[in-house]
Amino acid sequence: MSLAARDQRLAWGMLTPSLAVVAAFAFYPILSSVWLSLHRVVLGLPGLGRGWVGLDNYRLLLGDPAFGEALRNTLVFVALSTSLEVLLGLVMALLLNRAFRGRGLVRAALLVPWALPTVVASQMWRFLFNDRYGLVNYLLYGGALGHYQAWLAEPGWALAALVLADVWKTSAFAALLILAGLQAIPDQLYEAARVDGAGPWRRFTLITWPLLRPALLLALLFRTMDALRVFDLVFVMTQGGPGGTTDVLMFHGYQKMFAEGFLGQGAAVSVVVFLCALGLGLVYLRVLGRGALGEGRA
Amino acid sequence: MNLTGCRPPSSIWPRLAGLGPAVALLALTLALVGWGVVGAGAMAADDGDPGLVRFVGFKPNQPEVWEEIYRLFAREHPGLRVEPVVGPHSSTALHDLLTQKLKNRSPEVDAFLMDVIWPPEFASAGWARPLDDLFTADDRRDLLPGPLLANTWRGRLYGAPLYLDAGLLYYRRDLLARHGLAPPSTWDELVAQAQTIAAAEAAQGRLMAGYSGQFKQYEGLVCDVLEFVYGAGGWVLDESGRCGLGQPASLAALEFLRRRLIGPVAPRGVLTYQEPESLALFVQGQAVFLRSWPYAWSIINDPDRSRVAGRAGLCPLPALAGGRSVAVLGGWQVGVSAFSRRPRAALAWVRFLASPRVQKILALRAGWAPVRRSLYADPDLARQRPYLGQMLPVFASARPRPQSPLYPALSHVMQRFFHRALAEPDSDLAALATRACRQVQAHAALAQEAGQ
Numbered sequence: 001m002s003l004a005a006r007d008q009r010l011a012w013g014m015l016t017p018s019l020a021v022v023a024a025f026a027f028y029p030i031l032s033s034v035w036l037s038l039h040r041v042v043l044g045l046p047g048l049g050r051g052w053v054g055l056d057n058y059r060l061l062l063g064d065p066a067f068g069e070a071l072r073n074t075l076v077f078v079a080l081s082t083s084l085e086v087l088l089g090l091v092m093a094l095l096l097n098r099a100f101r102g103r104g105l106v107r108a109a110l111l112v113p114w115a116l117p118t119v120v121a122s123q124m125w126r127f128l129f130n131d132r133y134g135l136v137n138y139l140l141y142g143g144a145l146g147h148y149q150a151w152l153a154e155p156g157w158a159l160a161a162l163v164l165a166d167v168w169k170t171s172a173f174a175a176l177l178i179l180a181g182l183q184a185i186p187d188q189l190y191e192a193a194r195v196d197g198a199g200p201w202r203r204f205t206l207i208t209w210p211l212l213r214p215a216l217l218l219a220l221l222f223r224t225m226d227a228l229r230v231f232d233l234v235f236v237m238t239q240g241g242p243g244g245t246t247d248v249l250m251f252h253g254y255q256k257m258f259a260e261g262f263l264g265q266g267a268a269v270s271v272v273v274f275l276c277a278l279g280l281g282l283v284y285l286r287v288l289g290r291g292a293l294g295e296g297r298a
Numbered sequence: 299m300n301l302t303g304c305r306p307p308s309s310i311w312p313r314l315a316g317l318g319p320a321v322a323l324l325a326l327t328l329a330l331v332g333w334g335v336v337g338a339g340a341m342a343a344d345d346g347d348p349g350l351v352r353f354v355g356f357k358p359n360q361p362e363v364w365e366e367i368y369r370l371f372a373r374e375h376p377g378l379r380v381e382p383v384v385g386p387h388s389s390t391a392l393h394d395l396l397t398q399k400l401k402n403r404s405p406e407v408d409a410f411l412m413d414v415i416w417p418p419e420f421a422s423a424g425w426a427r428p429l430d431d432l433f434t435a436d437d438r439r440d441l442l443p444g445p446l447l448a449n450t451w452r453g454r455l456y457g458a459p460l461y462l463d464a465g466l467l468y469y470r471r472d473l474l475a476r477h478g479l480a481p482p483s484t485w486d487e488l489v490a491q492a493q494t495i496a497a498a499e500a501a502q503g504r505l506m507a508g509y510s511g512q513f514k515q516y517e518g519l520v521c522d523v524l525e526f527v528y529g530a531g532g533w534v535l536d537e538s539g540r541c542g543l544g545q546p547a548s549l550a551a552l553e554f555l556r557r558r559l560i561g562p563v564a565p566r567g568v569l570t571y572q573e574p575e576s577l578a579l580f581v582q583g584q585a586v587f588l589r590s591w592p593y594a595w596s597i598i599n600d601p602d603r604s605r606v607a608g609r610a611g612l613c614p615l616p617a618l619a620g621g622r623s624v625a626v627l628g629g630w631q632v633g634v635s636a637f638s639r640r641p642r643a644a645l646a647w648v649r650f651l652a653s654p655r656v657q658k659i660l661a662l663r664a665g666w667a668p669v670r671r672s673l674y675a676d677p678d679l680a681r682q683r684p685y686l687g688q689m690l691p692v693f694a695s696a697r698p699r700p701q702s703p704l705y706p707a708l709s710h711v712m713q714r715f716f717h718r719a720l721a722e723p724d725s726d727l728a729a730l731a732t733r734a735c736r737q738v739q740a741h742a743a744l745a746q747e748a749g750q
Contacts, residue, residue: 048744
């Protein structure tokens with residue numbers, strides 16, 4: 001056996017345990033969700049059995065306007081929150097990348113919202129948006145109680161409130177990822193550019209932006225995946241209200257599975273979320289990842 | 299075949315030794331998982347005490363009353379012991395937790411509290427044990443019709459009713475008296491009175507809401523709105539499987555709610571209120587009327603928790619023009635898990651809880667409305683909780699929500715429909731109702747297919 005073949009074998013041998021762990025804890029649950037989503041299982045009606053129904057569960061979802069709304073709300077939430085978070089994160093990272101007194105403290109402080117458990121943060125935002133004693137109303141209208149708005153009762157505003165809460169909570173995380181990317185850019189490049197007479201804008205477009213792309217991609221990927229699976233904010237702040245205008249996929253799937261007992265349909269919802277995440281991830285890699293990951297090969 | 303590559307087997311082992319950390323990690327993981335499984339098994343197999351009853355319920359408002367009941371039970375049943383397992387206070391959250399355990403046939407649950415809407419589901423799914431033997435014919439005659447019916451599924455009893463809830467109208471007696479008004483018997487009267495009083499208060503610089511209730515997108519919304527729908531002569535699903543949400547009566551009820559009540563009289567904020575928020579508005583003296591359950595009376599009259607103690611009144615809900623006053627039935631029951639390994643102990647516990655004596659304790663000390671008619675004639679009750687007896691006609695005629703093993707799904711359909719209708723007053727009500735009815739009927743068809 002050649003050396004290469006032996007190395008190959010050793011590599012497989014070493015990979016096996018981690019592959020086994022990934023198979024047991026990642027692939028198995030995904031496959032079993034897919035399998036479950038092809039069956040009709042209703043907890044409250046054992047008389048129905050656990051029959052194979054092919055793609056019926058998916059057809060039912062497509063015909064269910066509530067699912068359509070949840071899908072639309074989720075995509076709107078993902079688009080708004082992710083773009084705002086990455087944009088804000090970029091601005092924050094650029095500011096933090098400069099040397100100033102107390103920078104370490106500011107960096108740590110920025111992470112406080114991120115470190116807060118989402119349920120706690122959601123409860124806080126629910127109070128802030130309260131119609132009788134919410135701080136948001138106080139800031140907008142002062143003591144003029146008669147003008148106070150019930151933000152979480154208004155379709156449109158409720159979703160905006162969720163986006164705001166998410167942006168507040170996770171922009172710092174995006175900033176941290178982007179900051180790491182910024183710090184990996186060698187200073188000599190900027191010095192050379194300055195010697196060549198490049199202004200701040202040219203330095204940004206020619207050096208920072210191209211070299212920052214891998215970090216941005218990472219931040220976008222992380223935030224998108226997370227935003228697609230948004231659940232706790234909705235669970236605590238609105239329960240899908242008003243009138244289902246903040247219902248999102250994960251909450252819809254949770255209700256189908258845990259409250260209504262439609263296990264097959266609930267599994268179908270989670271498969272849809274999985275496919276959305278996979279699809280969006282691939283699009284990012286295609287569009288942004290060219291040259292960003294594995295230089296020249298992607 | 300590669301003969302030159304033949305290696306003595308021993309040569310791979312030094313290399314495999316490099317896997318040490320990975321193998322160790324895997325072993326550790328498996329050990330931890332195994333420990334967890336065995337641990338759970340050990341807990342479940344804790345059958346050493348055949349007199350132990352694990353009782354899953356929500357965190358009680360008056361823990362001391364329950365302590366007393368546990369003590370009484372232990373004293374009178376030597377060898378039996380109740381271990382309370384405290385679940386979430388919200389009915390929906392408790393339902394999700396409990397059904398998870400029952401779905402997995404967990405032996406860690408012996409007895410549990412059930413909301414009035416669960417028995418068909420728990421019975422149909424095979425989670426709850428039939429309890430027909432617990433009640434004699436006399437007992438059944440004594441039970442109020444609503445709770446008895448709610449616990450019956452296909453002719454058998456699956457829950458022992460513990461107490462009953464029904465929607466009631468609370469009002470500010472002092473403010474009504476100041477304006478020379480009697481408690482309203484129609485919703486039109488309520489609207490007029492609320493607007494008169496709110497305007498007078500506003501002239502004094504006090505912001506006052508006319509009406510407060512539970513209209514968030516959750517189970518309570520279904521109760522509050524169905525009181526209007528039922529009262530107008532509408533319905534959800536009748537015996538022949540017809541959906542009534544799109545009937546003119548149902549639509550008129552919703553139109554009244556969204557045009558004349560929410561917005562003009564009740565603040566739009568009620569669309570985000572559950573019981574505690576709606577009650578808070580009233581006890582802070584910021585609402586003229588409140589729709590709530592019987593438990594609210596004690597809190598409203600507790601000077602430590604209320605600014606309107608002694609200044610409130612209580613009456614049946616008003617009726618819509620040409621309609622009737624209808625209260626929706628709520629309340630809690632006790633069930634026994636079909637997977638309990640100690641059914642005898644669990645049954646003894648449930649029999650004890652359902653007894654008139656415990657009902658009386660709960661009524662006197664916690665203010666819970668009894669499900670037994672005989673208790674309403676009890677002199678202690680009449681003295682200490684007179685309002686319960688006064689509201690007996692409301693309790694005895696309270697209407698249930700639809701009975702179905704798919705109730706949680708039906709509820710979600712109604713919640714989305716009702717909340718959309720109220721939150722968007724200009725939405726097309728008939729179209730929303732058609733959509734909701736299509737889903738209600740699809741669920742009914744599914745239940746029929748399953749032979750339920």
